[in-house]
Each structure stands twice: as C-alpha cells, then as structure tokens.
Amino acid sequence: MDVLVPFAAREPKTRLADVFDEDERAALSREMLADVLDAVRNAGGEPTVVATAPIELPARTVVDDRPLSDAVNARLEPPVAVVMADLALATPAALRALFGTDSDVAIAPGLGGGTNALVVHHPEFYVDYHGASFRDHREIAAEIGAEVETVDSFRLAVDVDEPSDLAEVLLHADGRSATWLRRAGVRLVVEDGRVRTSRR
Amino acid sequence: MDVLVPFAAREPKTRLADVFDEDERAALSREMLADVLDAVRNAGGEPTVVATAPIELPARTVVDDRPLSDAVNARLEPPVAVVMADLALATPAALRALFGTDSDVAIAPGLGGGTNALVVHHPEFYVDYHGASFRDHREIAAEIGAEVETVDSFRLAVDVDEPSDLAEVLLHADGRSATWLRRAGVRLVVEDGRVRTSRR
Numbered sequence: 001m002d003v004l005v006p007f008a009a010r011e012p013k014t015r016l017a018d019v020f021d022e023d024e025r026a027a028l029s030r031e032m033l034a035d036v037l038d039a040v041r042n043a044g045g046e047p048t049v050v051a052t053a054p055i056e057l058p059a060r061t062v063v064d065d066r067p068l069s070d071a072v073n074a075r076l077e078p079p080v081a082v083v084m085a086d087l088a089l090a091t092p093a094a095l096r097a098l099f100g101t102d103s104d105v106a107i108a109p110g111l112g113g114g115t116n117a118l119v120v121h122h123p124e125f126y127v128d129y130h131g132a133s134f135r136d137h138r139e140i141a142a143e144i145g146a147e148v149e150t151v152d153s154f155r156l157a158v159d160v161d162e163p164s165d166l167a168e169v170l171l172h173a174d175g176r177s178a179t180w181l182r183r184a185g186v187r188l189v190v191e192d193g194r195v196r197t198s199r200r
Numbered sequence: 201m202d203v204l205v206p207f208a209a210r211e212p213k214t215r216l217a218d219v220f221d222e223d224e225r226a227a228l229s230r231e232m233l234a235d236v237l238d239a240v241r242n243a244g245g246e247p248t249v250v251a252t253a254p255i256e257l258p259a260r261t262v263v264d265d266r267p268l269s270d271a272v273n274a275r276l277e278p279p280v281a282v283v284m285a286d287l288a289l290a291t292p293a294a295l296r297a298l299f300g301t302d303s304d305v306a307i308a309p310g311l312g313g314g315t316n317a318l319v320v321h322h323p324e325f326y327v328d329y330h331g332a333s334f335r336d337h338r339e340i341a342a343e344i345g346a347e348v349e350t351v352d353s354f355r356l357a358v359d360v361d362e363p364s365d366l367a368e369v370l371l372h373a374d375g376r377s378a379t380w381l382r383r384a385g386v387r388l389v390v391e392d393g394r395v396r397t398s399r400r
Binding site: 015091093094108109111112113114131132134135152153154155156157161162164167168171172188190193194195196 | 215291293294308309311312313314331332334335352353354355356357361362364367368371372388390393394395396
C-alpha cells in the first residue's frame with residue numbers, strides 16, 4: 001500500500017506554543033513523523049512524505065508547497081492511504097486494520113472531527129482537510145456514490161495538536177515521541193478527572 | 201456476558217456545569233446511560249446498573265452508595281464486564297469486540313488515562329478507578345500475574361466528561377444523547393483546529 005504522509009516542514013504544531021518553543025516543536029514533530037513512518041512500514045505500507053518545504057528525512061520525500069488538500073489530491077491514485085504525521089500513538093496493528101479495508105473509502109476519524117488516516121480505493125474521491133473533514137469526507141463520498149467505512153481506533157484518533165494530547169503519548173506510546181517528551185521534562189499529572197501534563 | 205454499568209445517580213457530570221444546569225446534567229446522563237444500555241444489550245451483554253442512590257431505570261438496578269471502586273469490586277465475579285455509563289459513542293460492534301476477548305483482563309482505555317470499559321476473566325483482579333486507572337489496572341494485573349489486553353477503540357475511548365466531548369457525540373453518535381444535545385441547542389462550531397460546540 002502506498003502511503004502519503006503530509007508533513008508541515010515550517011512552523012509545525014503552533015497550538016503547542018504554550019509548552020514548547022519553535023525549535024522544540026520542530027524537533028517533536030520530527031520524532032512523531034519518525035514514529036509514524038516506523039508504524040507505516042511495520043504495517044506493510046510504503047510511505048512517501050509530502051513536505052511543505054525541502055527537508056532531509058529518512059524516507060522518500062516530495063516537496064509541495066500548496067495547501068494540504070491540493071498537495072494530497074495531486075497524488076491520490078488508488079489504492080492509496082493518507083496518514084497524518086502526528087499520530088504518535090499509531091501502531092502497526094491499527095494501521096494494518098486500516099490498510100486491510102476494501103471499502104471505496106475507509107476513514108479513521110480524529111478527535112474533534114478531523115480525518116487522521118484514510119484509505120482510498122475509489123478513483124473519484126478527493127480530500128478536503130479544511131474544517132470538519134470527517135463529515136466533509138463522508139459527504140464527498142456520498143456525492144460520488146462511494147461507500148464509506150469508519151475505522152474505530154483510539155490509536156489513530158489521537159493526533160498531537162494540543163497540550164492535553166501530550167498525556168496520551170506518555171500514557172500509551174513508547175516510541176521516539178514519548179522518549180523526546182520525557183527528556184524535555186514533560187510529566188504526567190494525576191489529579192481528579194483526566195490526566196494532564198506539566199513541564200519542569 | 202454480565203455487564204456492570206456504574207451510574208452516579210446524584211449530581212452527575214459536574215465538569216459540564218459551564219454548559220448545563222444540574223437538572224440538564226441529570227437528564228443528559230440518563231440519555232447516555234440509555235444509549236449505553238442499548239449498545240450493551242445489542243452486543244449480547246446483560247447489564248446491571250450499579251447506582252449510587254435509588255433511581256427508576258429501564259434495567260436491572262442495584263443500589264450501592266460506596267465509592268465506585270468498592271461498589272464494582274463487590275460484584276466483580278468473572279467473567280464480567282464493567283462499562284461506564286457515559287460512553288455515548290459506544291456501538292454494539294465496539295462492545296462485542298471487547299466482550300469477545302479472552303485475556304485475563306481486557307481494557308478499553310479512555311481519554312486522559314481512564315478505564316472506560318473492561319472485561320475480567322481473572323478471579324483475583326480488582327478495580328481502582330481513582331487517578332490514572334488505565335495505568336493502575338495494568339499494575340494490578342501485573343501484581344497478580346494476569347495477562348492484559350488493550351482494546352483499541354475510539355468509540356470506547358470517549359467518555360463524556362468535558363465540554364469538548366460534546367462535539368464527539370454530535371459528530372459520531374445518533375442515539376438519544378445526540379438527540380438530547382441537539383434539542384438542548386448544542387451545535388457544532390467549525391473553525392480552525394478541532395470542532396467545538398456552542399449552545400444557543
């Protein structure tokens with residue numbers, strides 16, 4: 001399975017600016033990408049990173065500075081998967097289940113209505129990541145008469161965008177992203193309700 | 201499969217106090233419980249609600265006013281499942297996958313380190329819902345030599361505790377909880393980043 005992995009090479013993860021400075025956010029985003037690439041390969045996928053700017057990466061990389069949806073649609077030749085670069089909890093098992101679907105379109109939703117990963121078998125399908133993309137992708141599929149399957153995975157639902165997501169990485173992942181976070185002094189804080197993180 | 205469904209009959213969902221008054225929170229928690237009971241039954245489970253106070257419910261109900269963990273442990277006779285009452289996204293398919301596990305202990309983690317659902321086959325296992333219970337349950341299992349399986353499900357990972365969780369219900373559920381939220385004027389707000397909700 002060919003797998004596109006879009007990657008923001010410039011100023012990634014701005015919603016983590018309260019926790020990390022710009023260099024740190026760039027470093028963390030690289031660790032997460034490396035974790036995703038490992039999981040994709042171990043699930044039998046052949047990743048191509050679609051980067052917004054020239055960057056040295058341990059994977060086949062193409063540069064496309066257009067908006068995310070345009071850059072992906074230019075390469076959406078079925079069968080193909082698209083997996084976001086910030087799925088630090090992704091496991092080979094979760095991706096294998098996604099890659100193994102045979103519906104026209106299979107979507108792994110992200111927290112807050114996003115589309116964290118999808119597999120496209122239908123030649124007319126196209127992506128639109130702006131806004132509530134999970135809903136929009138279902139509508140696009142309906143318009144072209146494509147059958148949609150939703151893949152139910154917590155590990156694919158957590159993209160690391162906001163500070164509360166860091167807790168999920170420390171709780172459930174043991175790859176480079178989790179190691180980087182621990183070295184950066186990020187720790188779990190257990191109080192009432194959901195576990196949070198703090199940085200010392 | 202016998203399924204315990206703990207239910208806070210008094211002052212539920214205090215973390216939603218910014219959105220709903222006390223009566224509304226009680227009503228929403230009842231709708232979520234009804235959705236969970238439907239999903240449990242459709243997955244082949246036989247639910248028993250463990251309520252903190254006497255309450256009229258459309259299911260077999262026992263009253264136990266002790267803390268959650270004590271009330272559950274008093275009834276934890278394997279094979280048995282425990283499913284939280286606020287899993288408004290739970291589907292029969294997700295619960296069937298959980299109920300079908302045959303490990304000593306199978307855990308479906310919740311956002312923020314919780315334990316949203318579990319199946320117990322090991323006679324010495326006990327629950328401790330205080331704090332980061334996903335981690336604690338793994339430790340308890342290790343102490344008694346029980347094998348643990350983690351069930352990867354987004355639909356079981358979302359418990360409705362915080363305002364951001366309401367968006368997940370409107371995005372992914374179509375049961376009584378989603379209907380109740382819509383009638384209460386809760387709407388999706390699509391901006392940059394994750395979809396949120398507002399109430400008019």
